Amino acid sequence: MFNGILIDKDDSGYHVKLASIDESQLPAGDVTVRVSHSTLNYKDALAITGKGPIVRQFPMVPGVDLAGIVEDSSDPDFKSGDAVVLNGWGVGEGHWGGLAQVARVQGKWLIPLNAAFTPAQAMAIGTAGYTAMLAVMALEKNGVTPDKGDVLVTGANGGVGSFSIALLAKLGYRVVASTGRASEAEYLKQLGAAEIIDRATLSEPGRPLAKERWAGAIDSVGSHTLANVCASTRYWGTVAACGLAQGMDFPASVAPFILRGVTLAGIDSVMRPRQDRIDAWTRLATDLDPKALALISHEIGLSEVVATAHRLMDGQVRGRVVVDTGR
The missing domain is CATH 3.90.180.10 (Medium-chain alcohol dehydrogenases, catalytic domain)
Structure with missing residues (x-):
């Protein structure tokens, strides 16, 4: 039993x-x-x-x-x-x-x-941290480097958001964190966020193409938030989408993709091949500050x-x- x-x-x-x-x-x-x-x-x-x-x-x-x-x-x-x-x-x-x-x-x-982690540490990372690492790797693969500009993280207080901030900051990116909980600003700054914005600025219906703001983004929210994130991404930037906290819908236009060359990279962590998983956990062992856990x-x-x-x-x-x- x-x-x-x-x-x-x-x-x-x-x-x-x-x-x-x-x-x-x-x-x-x-x-x-x-x-x-x-x-x-x-x-x-x-x-x-x-x-x-x-x-x-x-x-x-x-x-x-x-x-x-x-x-x-x-x-x-x-x-x-x-x-x-x-x-x-x-x-x-x-x-x-x-x-x-x-x-x-x-x-x-x-x-x-991975030998770098205890079982408890591995579960502190879990699917959230592993997904965040896959998202960071997708940004890197598409040429989003720290010198290209800010990277936005939505759903910043959640598991994926928290790990995304910690990983990106340790890798040298300037991170903008979007949250609906202003009281958590100090926590997000401790993780490495350089700037905090209110999620309300992204969660309502927006324009098909908006002012360029970030070189890349990791989004765990979906719906209008993801649409606005894409609309505000700079030329040849990449948005890694891995969640649907606001909804499964994507009320956007093709404008960011055909007029600015923006890439929308879907991040699936559930059915990922074994080698991708091992690669992500290997990166976590070197790129995640243990203090963040x-x-x-x-x-x-x-x-x-x-x-x-x-x-x-x-x-x-x-x-x-x-x-x-x-x-």
């Missing part, structure tokens, strides 16, 4: 609880992991609160991230005792995820835990997950939530 967050649905409604689960209930997979740490992402909060159609089958253990030690494996790439990390691949949605003390998964979804993350136990998920959906949680499955 092991403890985990279990979501179920029946004729009486949607149910979420911390449950004692028998290992015989684990789904199919070729690697069994003793999970020491997981995280609580926005997607997990949607699943736990039932406010988004995240869970595709029931019952379900949520959790798109996990870190732990391999207990048993029939995958030749992993053996008992190996430290591993998993981000994405649909776990917590269509396959039981990391918010439990044990997980059974496909070996092809795992990568070795203490600013960006805090830790809770499994027993606190459900209540924290509701607070996250109400916009009351800053940065990253690490879950210690042992408490």
